[in-house]
Amino acid sequence: MATEFTPRVFSGIQPSGGLTLGNYLGAIKRFVDMQAAEFETIYCMVDLHAITVWQDPGDLRKNTRELCAGFIASGIDPEQSILFNQSQVPEHTQLAWIFNTVARMGWLNRMTQFKDKAGKNRENSSVGLFAYPALMAADILVYHATHVPVGDDQKQHVELTRDIAAKFNHDYGVDFFPITEPVIEGAATRVMSLRDGSKKMSKSDPSDMSRINMTDDADAIAQKIRKARTDPDALPSEADGLKDRAEARNLVNIYAALDDSTVDQVLTDVGGKQFSEFKPMLADLAVAKLSPISGEMARLMGEQAEIDKILARGAERAREVAAPVLKKTYEIVGMVS
Ligand code: AQP
Numbered sequence: 001m002a003t004e005f006t007p008r009v010f011s012g013i014q015p016s017g018g019l020t021l022g023n024y025l026g027a028i029k030r031f032v033d034m035q036a037a038e039f040e041t042i043y044c045m046v047d048l049h050a051i052t053v054w055q056d057p058g059d060l061r062k063n064t065r066e067l068c069a070g071f072i073a074s075g076i077d078p079e080q081s082i083l084f085n086q087s088q089v090p091e092h093t094q095l096a097w098i099f100n101t102v103a104r105m106g107w108l109n110r111m112t113q114f115k116d117k118a119g120k121n122r123e124n125s126s127v128g129l130f131a132y133p134a135l136m137a138a139d140i141l142v143y144h145a146t147h148v149p150v151g152d153d154q155k156q157h158v159e160l161t162r163d164i165a166a167k168f169n170h171d172y173g174v175d176f177f178p179i180t181e182p183v184i185e186g187a188a189t190r191v192m193s194l195r196d197g198s199k200k201m202s203k204s205d206p207s208d209m210s211r212i213n214m215t216d217d218a219d220a221i222a223q224k225i226r227k228a229r230t231d232p233d234a235l236p237s238e239a240d241g242l243k244d245r246a247e248a249r250n251l252v253n254i255y256a257a258l259d260d261s262t263v264d265q266v267l268t269d270v271g272g273k274q275f276s277e278f279k280p281m282l283a284d285l286a287v288a289k290l291s292p293i294s295g296e297m298a299r300l301m302g303e304q305a306e307i308d309k310i311l312a313r314g315a316e317r318a319r320e321v322a323a324p325v326l327k328k329t330y331e332i333v334g335m336v337s
Contacts, residue, residue: 005178009039010145012046012086012136015063016055017203019070021212021290025188025257026151032075034149034183041081042143042318043071045311048086048093048135052128053117053204065307066297070214072310073296082321084314086139091322095138096131098329102168103134107160113153137161141177142322149183152190153200158182172332188257194228197246212286215294222283225251230275237271239263248275255282258289 011031013023035041045067050060064085071083086092108114111133118125128135136157140148141164148158158180165177193199193210201211212221229247236242242249242263255278256266270278300307330337 003175003178005144005146007039007147008143008145009034009041009147009149009183010044010140010143011149012044012049012139013067014050014203015045015047015060015067015085016050016053017063019067019214020191020201020203021214021254021286022151022188022191022201023203024070024074024214024290024293025186025191025254027149028071028074028076029257030149030183030186031071031081034147035076035081039147041076042145042321043076043081043083044139044318045071045085046136046139048128049132052126052132064311065304066215066301068307068311069297069300070293072300073293078310078314082314082317083310084318085311088311088315089142089318089322091142091319091326092135092138094326095142095322095329096135098333099134099137099141099164099168100131102164102171103137103160107163108133110156111160112156133157133160134164137164140180141165142325143318144178144325145180146178147181147183149185152184155182155184174332176328176332186257187253187263191254191257192246192250194224194250197229197250212290214290215297216290217294218287218291221286221290222280225279225283225286228279230279235267235270235273235275235278237267239267241267251275251278251282255285258285 011027013019013027031041031043045064047060047064068083072078076083108130114130114132117129137160140161150158159182162179165179168177169175191201193201193205194212195207195210199205203211205211209224209227212224216224228251230251231245231248233245235248235252242252252263252266256263259266270281
C-alpha cells in the first residue's frame with residue numbers, strides 16, 4: 001500500500017538581494033494563502049543556495065534578515081509556520097550529498113537555470129551552482145514536503161526533485177520519499193522585467209528600473225510603473241488580445257495578482273483604456289498593497305535581535321522534523337551508526 005504523507009508545504013527564497021514584486025506575487029503571497037489552508041508550512045531563507053554565486057558576507061547577513069522581515073510583514077506567522085535560514089539546519093546538506101549520488105549528470109545538464117546563470121562562463125561557474133537542484137531536492141524532501149509553491153521558473157527543479165525521490169525509492173526498494181507536487185498558480189507565476197517583457201523580473205538584474213523592490217517607496221513604485229515599457233495600443237477587452245504583447249500582458253497580470261482578481265476581470269474594467277490611464281491605476285493599486293508591507297518590513301528591520309530569535313527558534317523546529325528523516329535515510333542507504 002502506498003505511504004500516506006502528511007500534507008506539508010516547503011518553499012524557499014534566496015537572500016541574494018532585496019525582495020522583488022516577482023518574489024512576492026510568484027511566491028510569498030501564495031505562501032501566505034497556503035499557511036491559511038490545511039497544511040503544515042515550512043518556509044526557508046535559502047542562504048546556501050544564494051552563495052552558489054558570489055555574495056558579499058555583509059550583504060548576505062542583511063538580506064537574510066530583510067527577507068525574514070519580508071516574510072513576516074507579508075503575513076507569514078512564525079508561530080504557525082516554521083521560518084528559518086537553511087544553513088542552520090545541517091540535515092539539508094547531509095541529505096543533499098546522498099542526492100548528489102542519486103541524481104545523474106545528464107539530468108543536471110538539462111537544467112535551464114544553470115544554463116541561464118552560468119551563461120558563457122560555464123567553466124568558471126561554481127560546482128554549487130551546478131549541483132543546486134540536488135540541494136533543492138534535499139530542502140524539500142528532508143521534510144517529506146508534499147507541496148511546493150513556486151514561480152514558473154522553478155518548475156523544472158521541482159520536476160527533478162520528483163525524479164530524485166522516485167529513483168531513490170526505486171533503487172533502495174522503499175516508498176520513503178513523497179513525489180512532491182509543484183503548486184504554480186495565479187496570474188503572476190512569472191512576473192517579467194518592467195524594461196523587457198521577455199526577461200523575468202529578478203533581484204540580480206543590474207537595472208533597478210526593471211523591478212519593483214518590496215522596500216521601494218510610493219514615489220519609486222509610481223516612477224517605475226510610469227517608465228515601464230509598453231506598446232502604443234489601447235488595452236484589449238479580452239485576454240486573447242494580450243497574446244503577442246508581452247509588456248502589456250505583464251502589467252495586466254501584475255494588476256490582477258495584486259487585486260486578487262483574474263486577467264479577464266481586469267480587462268472587463270480596463271479594456272479600451274490607454275496606458276496613460278492604466279499605469280496610474282496600477283501604481284495606485286501597487287502602492288496601496290505594498291506600502292503596508294514595506295512599512296512593516298522597515299519596523300522589523302529595526303528589531304534585529306527579534307528577527308534572529310525567530311530564525312533560531314525556526315531552525316530548532318525545522319531540525320525536529322528533518323533529523324528523523326535523515327536518520328531513516330541513512331539507515332536505508334546502509335550507513336552504520
Ligand atoms: N519574476 C518572478 N515571477 C514569479 N515568481 C518569481 N520568483 C522569482 N522571480 C519571480 C519566485 O520566487 C521564489 C524565490 O526565488 P529565488 O529567490 O529562490 O530565486 P530566483 O527564482 O532566481 O529569483 P530571482 O529574483 O531571479 O533571484 P536571483 O536574481 O538571485 O536569481 C521562487 O519560487 C521563484 O519561482
